[in-house]
Amino acid sequence: MKNIAVLGSTGSIGTQTLEVIQDNPDRFHAYVLTAQTNADLLIAQSLKFKPAYAIICDEQKYPLVKQALAHTAVKVLCGHQAICEVVTEKHIDMVLTAMVGFAGLEPTIAAIKAGKDIALANKETLVVAGELVTQLAKQHNVKILPVDSEHSAIFQCLAGEEHNPIEKIILTASGGPFRGKGLDYLSTVTREAALKHPNWVMGAKITIDSASLMNKGLEVIEAKWLFNLNVNKIEVIVHPQSIIHSMVQFIDGSIKAQMGLPDMKLPIQYALTYPHRVRNDFKRFSFTDHPTLSFEKPDKQSFRNLALAFEALEKGGNMPCIINAANEIAVAGFLKDEVGFLAMSDIIEQCMTGITFVQNPSLDDYLNTDKETRILAQNLIKHNAAIKA
Ligand SMILES: NC(=O)C1=CN([C@@H]2O[C@H](COP(=O)(O)OP(=O)(O)OC[C@H]3O[C@@H](n4cnc5c(N)ncnc54)[C@H](OP(=O)(O)O)[C@@H]3O)[C@@H](O)[C@H]2O)C=CC1
Ligand SMILES: CC(=O)[C@@H](O)[C@H](O)COP(=O)(O)O
Numbered sequence: 001m002k003n004i005a006v007l008g009s010t011g012s013i014g015t016q017t018l019e020v021i022q023d024n025p026d027r028f029h030a031y032v033l034t035a036q037t038n039a040d041l042l043i044a045q046s047l048k049f050k051p052a053y054a055i056i057c058d059e060q061k062y063p064l065v066k067q068a069l070a071h072t073a074v075k076v077l078c079g080h081q082a083i084c085e086v087v088t089e090k091h092i093d094m095v096l097t098a099m100v101g102f103a104g105l106e107p108t109i110a111a112i113k114a115g116k117d118i119a120l121a122n123k124e125t126l127v128v129a130g131e132l133v134t135q136l137a138k139q140h141n142v143k144i145l146p147v148d149s150e151h152s153a154i155f156q157c158l159a160g161e162e163h164n165p166i167e168k169i170i171l172t173a174s175g176g177p178f179r180g181k182g183l184d185y186l187s188t189v190t191r192e193a194a195l196k197h198p199n200w201v202m203g204a205k206i207t208i209d210s211a212s213l214m215n216k217g218l219e220v221i222e223a224k225w226l227f228n229l230n231v232n233k234i235e236v237i238v239h240p241q242s243i244i245h246s247m248v249q250f251i252d253g254s255i256k257a258q259m260g261l262p263d264m265k266l267p268i269q270y271a272l273t274y275p276h277r278v279r280n281d282f283k284r285f286s287f288t289d290h291p292t293l294s295f296e297k298p299d300k301q302s303f304r305n306l307a308l309a310f311e312a313l314e315k316g317g318n319m320p321c322i323i324n325a326a327n328e329i330a331v332a333g334f335l336k337d338e339v340g341f342l343a344m345s346d347i348i349e350q351c352m353t354g355i356t357f358v359q360n361p362s363l364d365d366y367l368n369t370d371k372e373t374r375i376l377a378q379n380l381i382k383h384n385a386a387i388k389a
């Protein structure tokens, strides 16, 4: 039996992870559940899955969760620091990181230092501090198993190929709801339209990132660190059907692709059961139901975030941390109708030049960069009337 700490259990990845755990009761136990504010769902999950710990970050919701679980054996804790401490608990075998944003970084580092394998959905952790996190994982002999569909695909293509050099990896992008649209169209798009992803049902932040192609930019950086690749070996191609989840081309020109219907339960299950594959009843892909698989180049002029992410990766240091923080604030502003769709890229670009560059950042540097960038991005939104496009 594997004890899994599910961080962000109330979100899109978190709830699908609990479905996988529920389908495999002899293999997995949800040992820790965490939420930011959704106390009702955390309580319901705790009553059903009987974890050792339930952690709510929002202090105001703590009394409610504590009281609701008082008659159970679940230990109820509160706050970000509690997550960082509990993930080191000796009975935990694996930590699945499904919280959104920079908040994933410190718990992931704490878990790695305690020797826990990581099933990583929280891509922001590797975007912000990929070098530090992968070094720590190596040092503590910890596996980082990708949950993100593209990276799981690449990881699956690489199985058995340990000694074979990679020529390039090809990350597929759906193109999002605004694929093919130009700047005039993008300047008027609404939050509601941006939240309608063509193929995946996901949390709000990543759905906006997909619409702006920032998700693919973050994934390029995530891939660099997961697979130890030079940026010139990472290509992005738009594949609107999201059936091929990504590909690897080896030095002999052979390309391996991992395919399937868009369903996150498969990469989640693979990360939990790795290196084994386990039978399930997920809906199977049929070639005759999907006779057309198409591919196009990404439009980096209209979707500037993808170009900015490549630029940040090439610059290195704390630059990916800067674009991540700026993007988190810009997306939150867009979701509140305070920032226009195209202005999200303006905010990121201004933060890239406005924040002090650090070539070899420490964890403290990342924490400071994140804090300073958020302040700058908030100020840009507050004071710059131009950011309302
Ligand atoms: N959804 C998907 O299909 C995919 C997601 N990912 C990545 O997985 C991660 C999670 O995405 P997704 O499940 O869509 O997101 P959701 O918004 O659906 O869920 C986020 C989860 O994190 C919790 N949370 C939010 N903010 C914080 C915080 N500051 N500290 C601690 N916990 C927090 C939420 O709690 P509460 O419910 O209380 O707000 C919720 O449990 C992201 O990094 C995303 O990029 C990667 C590939 C696919
Ligand atoms: C399911 C998943 O892994 C998401 O990251 C997804 O890939 C988003 O789709 P886009 O390709 O539109 O960014």
Ligand SMILES: [Mn+2]
Binding pocket: 148, 149, 150, 219
């Ligand atoms: Mn993805």
